[in-house]
Amino acid sequence: MKLVVLVLSGLALLLVQTVLLIPSQGSAGFxxxxxxxxxxxxGRVFGQGQGILATVLAGALLEFSSAAPLGATLLALxxxxxxxxxxxxxxxxxxxxNILLALPATLxxxxxxxxxxxxxxxxxxxxxxxxxxxxxxxxxxxxxxPLVYGGVYYAGSVLGAxxxxxxxxxxxxxxx
Numbered sequence: 646m647k648l649v650v651l652v653l654s655g656l657a658l659l660l661v662q663t664v665l666l667i668p669s670q671g672s673a674g675f676x677x678x679x680x681x682x683x684x685x686x687x688g689r690v691f692g693q694g695q696g697i698l699a700t701v702l703a704g705a706l707l708e709f710s711s712a713a714p715l716g717a718t719l720l721a722l723x724x725x726x727x728x729x730x731x732x733x734x735x736x737x738x739x740x741x742x743n744i745l746l747a748l749p750a751t752l753x754x755x756x757x758x759x760x761x762x763x764x765x766x767x768x769x770x771x772x773x774x775x776x777x778x779x780x781x782x783x784x785x786x787x788x789x790x791p792l793v794y795g796g797v798y799y800a801g802s803v804l805g806a807x808x809x810x811x812x813x814x815x816x817x818x819x820x821x
Contacts, residue, residue, distance in 0.1 A: 646804060647691065647695060647804050648698070650800055650804065651687060651695075651698065651699055651702060652702060654683060654796070654797075654800070655680060655683060655699075655702050655703055655706055656706070658679035658680055658683055658793075659679075659680060659706045659707075659710060661679060662676070662677075662678070662679045662680065663710050676781070676782070676785055677782075677785035677786050677788065677789035677790075678751065678754065678782060678785075678786055679789065679793060680703040680706060680707055680722075681703070681722065681725055681750060681751065681754050681786065682747060682750075682786060682789060682790055682793040682794070683699060683703060683793060683797065684696065684699045684700050684703045684722050684725050684726055684729060685725050685726075685728065685729040685746060685747065685750045686729065686743070686790075686793055686794045686797040686798075687699035687729070687797055688700075688726050688729030688730040689729045689730070689743055689746070689794075689797075690797050690798055690800070690801040690806045691801060691806050692730060692806075693726075693730035696726045696729050696730040697726055697730075699726070700719070700722045700723060700725070700726040701719070703722055704718050704719030704722045705719070707719075707722075713758060713761075713762065714761055714762055714765045714767065716761075717757075717758055717761035717762060717765075718758065720757060720761055721753075721754045721755075721757040721758040721761065722754065723757075724753040724754075724757060725750045725753060725754055728746060728749060728750055728753065729746070729750070740794075743794055744787075744790045744791050744794050745787075745790075746790075747783075747786040747787050747790040748783060748786075748787060750786070751779070751782050751783045751786045752779070752783070755774070755778060755779050755782060759771070759774055
Protein backbone atom coordinates (compact mmCIF):
# COMPACT_ATOMS: atom_id res chain seq x y z
CA MET A 646 0.00 0.00 0.00
CA LYS A 647 2.89 2.39 0.76
CA LEU A 648 4.26 1.83 -2.73
CA VAL A 649 0.91 2.67 -4.32
CA VAL A 650 0.61 5.86 -2.26
CA LEU A 651 4.21 6.79 -3.07
CA VAL A 652 3.75 6.27 -6.83
CA LEU A 653 0.46 8.17 -6.93
CA SER A 654 1.89 10.98 -4.82
CA GLY A 655 4.96 11.19 -7.02
CA LEU A 656 2.92 11.33 -10.21
CA ALA A 657 0.56 13.94 -8.77
CA LEU A 658 3.42 16.14 -7.55
CA LEU A 659 5.22 15.78 -10.89
CA LEU A 660 2.07 16.89 -12.68
CA VAL A 661 1.70 19.90 -10.39
CA GLN A 662 5.40 20.75 -10.66
CA THR A 663 5.64 20.54 -14.44
CA VAL A 664 2.22 21.81 -15.53
CA LEU A 665 0.86 24.19 -12.92
CA LEU A 666 4.02 25.77 -11.50
CA ILE A 667 5.59 27.02 -14.72
CA PRO A 668 7.44 30.29 -14.05
CA SER A 669 7.08 33.11 -16.53
CA GLN A 670 9.93 33.55 -18.95
CA GLY A 671 12.89 35.47 -17.57
CA SER A 672 11.88 35.23 -13.93
CA ALA A 673 12.72 32.70 -11.29
CA GLY A 674 9.17 32.60 -9.92
CA PHE A 675 7.69 30.33 -7.27
CA UNK A 676 8.60 26.79 -8.26
CA UNK A 677 9.19 24.40 -5.38
CA UNK A 678 10.88 21.07 -6.04
CA UNK A 679 7.97 18.94 -4.93
CA UNK A 680 9.59 15.59 -5.71
CA UNK A 681 12.69 16.62 -3.76
CA UNK A 682 10.44 17.40 -0.80
CA UNK A 683 8.56 14.11 -1.25
CA UNK A 684 11.87 12.22 -1.21
CA UNK A 685 13.11 14.08 1.86
CA UNK A 686 9.97 13.69 3.93
CA UNK A 687 9.08 10.17 2.79
CA GLY A 688 12.44 8.99 4.12
CA ARG A 689 11.94 11.05 7.26
CA VAL A 690 8.56 9.50 8.03
CA PHE A 691 8.91 5.96 6.69
CA GLY A 692 12.62 5.30 7.22
CA GLN A 693 15.70 4.61 5.14
CA GLY A 694 14.40 1.77 2.95
CA GLN A 695 11.30 3.67 1.92
CA GLY A 696 13.41 6.82 1.47
CA ILE A 697 15.63 5.02 -1.02
CA LEU A 698 12.56 3.77 -2.86
CA ALA A 699 11.20 7.33 -2.99
CA THR A 700 14.58 8.54 -4.29
CA VAL A 701 14.59 6.03 -7.14
CA LEU A 702 10.97 6.82 -8.06
CA ALA A 703 11.42 10.61 -7.88
CA GLY A 704 14.73 10.41 -9.73
CA ALA A 705 13.17 8.37 -12.53
CA LEU A 706 10.20 10.75 -12.81
CA LEU A 707 12.51 13.77 -12.89
CA GLU A 708 14.78 12.11 -15.45
CA PHE A 709 11.90 11.87 -17.89
CA SER A 710 10.72 15.43 -17.31
CA SER A 711 13.97 17.41 -17.15
CA ALA A 712 16.78 18.36 -19.48
CA ALA A 713 19.48 17.54 -16.95
CA PRO A 714 22.22 15.07 -17.89
CA LEU A 715 21.11 11.45 -17.70
CA GLY A 716 21.32 10.20 -14.12
CA ALA A 717 22.09 13.62 -12.65
CA THR A 718 18.77 14.06 -10.85
CA LEU A 719 18.95 10.63 -9.29
CA LEU A 720 22.53 11.37 -8.22
CA ALA A 721 21.45 14.74 -6.80
CA LEU A 722 18.58 13.15 -4.85
CA UNK A 723 20.87 10.58 -3.19
CA UNK A 724 22.22 12.94 -0.48
CA UNK A 725 18.66 14.19 0.07
CA UNK A 726 17.57 10.63 0.84
CA UNK A 727 20.46 10.22 3.28
CA UNK A 728 19.53 13.50 4.98
CA UNK A 729 15.86 12.51 5.14
CA UNK A 730 16.57 9.09 6.62
CA UNK A 731 19.01 10.38 9.24
CA UNK A 732 18.01 10.04 12.87
CA UNK A 733 19.40 13.46 13.82
CA UNK A 734 17.08 16.32 14.66
CA UNK A 735 18.04 19.87 13.73
CA UNK A 736 15.98 21.51 16.47
CA UNK A 737 14.30 20.48 19.69
CA UNK A 738 10.92 21.06 18.02
CA UNK A 739 10.70 18.04 15.70
CA UNK A 740 8.08 19.30 13.26
CA UNK A 741 9.85 22.61 12.70
CA UNK A 742 13.19 20.83 12.44
CA ASN A 743 11.80 18.43 9.85
CA ILE A 744 10.36 21.27 7.79
CA LEU A 745 13.63 23.22 7.94
CA LEU A 746 15.45 20.20 6.50
CA ALA A 747 14.30 21.56 3.13
CA LEU A 748 17.10 24.16 3.37
CA PRO A 749 20.13 21.80 3.42
CA ALA A 750 18.31 19.34 1.15
CA THR A 751 17.82 22.02 -1.51
CA LEU A 752 21.42 23.19 -1.17
CA UNK A 753 22.68 19.62 -1.58
CA UNK A 754 20.40 18.89 -4.51
CA UNK A 755 21.31 21.97 -6.54
CA UNK A 756 25.03 21.68 -5.73
CA UNK A 757 25.24 18.05 -6.86
CA UNK A 758 23.13 18.80 -9.94
CA UNK A 759 25.42 21.71 -10.92
CA UNK A 760 28.55 19.63 -10.33
CA UNK A 761 27.17 16.75 -12.39
CA UNK A 762 26.32 19.16 -15.20
CA UNK A 763 29.79 20.63 -15.12
CA UNK A 764 31.41 17.17 -15.13
CA UNK A 765 29.63 16.23 -18.37
CA UNK A 766 30.78 19.46 -19.98
CA UNK A 767 27.77 21.70 -19.59
CA UNK A 768 28.62 25.31 -18.73
CA UNK A 769 27.56 26.27 -15.21
CA UNK A 770 27.19 29.89 -14.16
CA UNK A 771 27.77 29.55 -10.43
CA UNK A 772 26.91 33.13 -9.43
CA UNK A 773 23.83 33.25 -11.66
CA UNK A 774 22.83 29.80 -10.45
CA UNK A 775 22.93 30.95 -6.85
CA UNK A 776 20.99 34.14 -7.53
CA UNK A 777 18.40 32.88 -10.03
CA UNK A 778 18.03 29.20 -9.18
CA UNK A 779 19.25 28.32 -5.71
CA UNK A 780 17.86 31.26 -3.71
CA UNK A 781 14.32 31.08 -5.19
CA UNK A 782 14.45 27.27 -4.94
CA UNK A 783 15.31 27.39 -1.25
CA UNK A 784 12.58 29.94 -0.51
CA UNK A 785 10.00 28.03 -2.56
CA UNK A 786 10.88 24.75 -0.87
CA UNK A 787 10.68 26.31 2.59
CA UNK A 788 7.21 27.65 1.76
CA UNK A 789 5.96 24.40 0.18
CA UNK A 790 7.73 22.16 2.70
CA PRO A 791 4.99 22.24 5.37
CA LEU A 792 2.35 21.21 2.82
CA VAL A 793 4.35 18.24 1.54
CA TYR A 794 5.48 17.29 5.05
CA GLY A 795 1.88 17.46 6.28
CA GLY A 796 0.72 15.19 3.47
CA VAL A 797 3.50 12.65 4.05
CA TYR A 798 2.98 12.80 7.82
CA TYR A 799 -0.74 12.14 7.31
CA ALA A 800 0.08 9.23 4.99
CA GLY A 801 2.40 7.95 7.72
CA SER A 802 -0.33 8.10 10.32
CA VAL A 803 -2.77 6.25 8.05
CA LEU A 804 -0.30 3.68 6.71
CA GLY A 805 1.48 3.08 10.01
CA ALA A 806 4.83 4.83 9.72
CA UNK A 807 7.67 3.06 11.43
CA UNK A 808 11.40 3.59 11.16
CA UNK A 809 14.13 1.16 11.87
CA UNK A 810 16.24 2.47 14.67
CA UNK A 811 20.01 2.40 15.04
CA UNK A 812 19.83 -1.27 16.01
CA UNK A 813 18.91 -3.58 13.15
CA UNK A 814 15.54 -5.21 13.50
CA UNK A 815 14.32 -2.85 16.22
CA UNK A 816 11.37 -0.75 15.13
CA UNK A 817 10.62 2.63 16.62
CA UNK A 818 7.41 4.50 15.91
CA UNK A 819 7.78 8.14 15.03
CA UNK A 820 7.13 10.71 17.68
CA UNK A 821 6.44 13.68 15.48
